[in-house]
Amino acid sequence: MTNDKVGGFERLQMAVASAAFHNSAQRLDPPKCHANTREAVLRSIMDWITNNSNRQTWILWLSGAAGAGKSAIAQSIADLCEQMGVPLASFFFFRTDSTRNKIKPLVATLAYQLALNVPGAREAISSAIEHDPLVFDRSFESQFMSLVMEPLWKLGYGTPNADTPRHPLVFVIDGLDECTERKVQEMIVRNIAKMLGDTKLPILFLIASRPENHLTMVFNSRMVDRLLTRLALDDKYHPDADILRFLKDKFLEIKETHPLADMIDPRWPAEEDIHKLVAKSSGQFIYASVVIKFLCSPNQHPAQRLEIVQGLQPVGNDTPFAQLDALYRHIFSTVGDLQGALRVLAYSILAGETYTNVIERILHLSDGAVRIALADLTSVLVCQNFVIKYLHASLPDFLLDPLRSQEYYINPAKWHTEFARHWFSEYKLGRVGWIVRLQKHLQNAVPTPELREDILQFQPTSSQINFLLSNLSAPSQILQLFEFLVAVEDLAFGDDGEVYEHQRRVIISFVKTTFPNHHSVLNEDEVAARIVARQQGNASQDASPSLPSIGVNKSRSASKPQPQTSDAPNPSPPLKEPRVNDAKPKSKRKSLMEWIKG
Structure with missing residues (x-):
């Protein structure tokens, strides 16, 4: 079949990143909320989606630290929308998947799902592509207008007499911060806000990302903020209680299903050990999830694996935190002033100092220099009220382990020597x-x-x-x-x-x-x-x-x-x-x- 004979819908299919669907077969075992956890968060988001009387906002920004469970929540919301008959289109960015870590397939992927879920949309979208076969080479805004907004206008979507669902159309974009290039991430948010601000179409966007500084700025802009509801995954939603439930359920499941279950002490694990894991999680689900995946290895004794996690047994060839370490290394790879950030973190960790103004005084830095040095690490720590708060209690463990942190290793002997020499240098200066x-x-x-x-x-x-x-x-x-x-x-x-x-x-x-x-x-x-x-x-x-x-x-x-x-x-x-x-x-x-x- 030559390109001249390819129809609009076929062209659309060729431009889609199917791995980005929330229900894609390529996303094996996608993260989703554990049963009876995250209930308050899910309820808040679904209330925002379904409560259409006197609606004031059209974008919901779900933000949280790296590993806080944003993708699991986005996945669960997509599943709930399907169950409730809410028309849905989704795109799950993922930094290491070249098919879904760029902006190019975003609109095509959303439009394809729109064509399937909204009556009449397929014909309207196909017609738009046939009219402009090079539409996928145009800007994000032009594509979205041609393949989403204009087809919905033509269908009269959301008008009282239209044959359309009673719920608004929901677009779920997860992991926006994992799309390559920060400027592109900002542009996506601005263009969405611009298009939503100029229309009365019942369209909602759920955007999940880490609260990176450049994204915080664009969400704080007047154009976006007036359309925005914010939901931050912080202590307000009691994540420790959910993590505790998750761990207890998973430990029980291990004891019931593991091939070596007959060798496991019925009293394992100790309640104290479970609470230590909760504390180490620091409200972020990724730590607890990584630990459970490590313990679930069918050919290893779970109790012994837990001792490896606790540092009571040598790691050997095991890598209990491989997934977490890969996440940390990626985050540090994006830091602009890496040496400046590592110097501040080295002093904070080795000297046990978290007050930013104290660190600035001791290291003879200008006011605000600590916050600037750590600006690219907002997904794992924050500087609030002159205090460094580690969102991941396991981050210092990572940085002090050369095998885990590799090029980001904080060598205690090296840094203590440097800080001692710095002390003498400052002293000489009076x-x-x-x-x-x-x-x-x-x-x-x-x-x-x-x-x-x-x-x-x-x-x-x-x-x-x-x-x-x-x-x-x-x-x-x-x-x-x-x-x-x-x-x-x-x-x-x-x-x-x-x-x-x-x-x-x-x-x-x-x-x-x-x-x-x-x-x-x-x-x-x-x-x-x-x-x-x-x-x-x-x-x-x-x-x-x-x-x-x-x-x-x-x-x-x-x-x-x-x-x-x-x-x-x-x-x-x-x-x-x-x-x-x-x-x-x-x-x-x-x-x-x-x-x-x-």
Whole structure:
């Protein structure tokens, strides 16, 4: 058959991306909402679709973090529309499927379904294609007008006397953010809003996407916002309760159907383990779904697979989070300033800091720089009220695992070294430094020649050195300096302790000058006990019950903390001499008292 003899409907079929249908056979086991979950969300959307009295909005934007379950909800809505006789056309974008990750087949795919679901539409659409055989080479707006809007106008769709369904025509577009090119995504939304704003046709659009910044901007525009209802998949809809139900149902199903069911303890899994999985999901269904798929392997013991997920058994050749990792890697591949984003995330994760203004101050960044650096990661984290909120609790696990994150790996030793060097660099410039922050970095740093030189040049001054809290007692402040010395000695520079001895002399001089009335409160046994506790990896009070707590101004005879009210020397009485167990091991290091006396 030559092109001249190809009819309009046949041309339409050739332009369709059939894999994008909500009921396509090519979408094997498409995600859909688990029974008795997402009920409030589904009810809200279906109410918006079916409640046509005094309608104010024509577009519903379903937004949520990566893996929040948007596609499952869109799929369930499409299924519900079919069941209720609501005329429907859908397009499910998917980034790794070349047939449905571009705009080119979008209108043709929607028009094909329109031709099947609206009486008379097939003839009208075929006629439009025969009139303009090159219509599929035209713009999105031109195609939509020629193949959707004009055929519906000719049919009188939605008018009281027309032979059309009583429900509006619903277009479901899922995964808009997975369409290649951001400008194209924005253009699709703008053109839809423009066409809907100029017509009285009963057409609704359900658009599901991540809340990427460029899409948020276009949905916030006046032209779109006036037609828009927003539905964000946040804590309002209690996702943890739905995830808990999903996990419990799936664990029960595994115990009933798995080939190794007779080997599974009836009490498995523990309730605590299920709730840990819920917490790790952070309200996003993808984590729980990936875990269940991993446990369902018919040739492996589910309980052992769960232990792999929990980190209680080595992973070996298993890849429990392959699907989740692929999602994370794709998201990071789209980040404009990757190194800037990884630097901010490295500090946030390794230092346990989530306040954006604190990170900006410590890393000497401009106001708002953290939010800008993380702008392309809004599908996995958000910056709200000066706080970084991780939408996926599993994201730090991914970034700290080199096998999972690959080129996006945050190497703790490398970054701690960089942050320690940054601390010294800022200090040289006369900026205040928090000694506790430096200690943490030094304890995990690599002993590089550059870091060694930074430590050798370090000269503490009372005007620059900050301690963790302004109300620390003098003994606690001295102990922080001692912790700094321990961190320096633990760095094996291979110089026979030259750096350590140098800093020891510097710190002694600083202590004598800054705390002339308080350095005598620390005796050798207390300091030795502190060192032993560190060497044993035991920071509990049991290793040194007489040692004052860091961050608390407390004498040995006091029963309550005595907060210091100023930066002046602590007027409280010195610590009493403790009774020391003669059998307690002592460090080979000198005590601070010996250094001071020496």
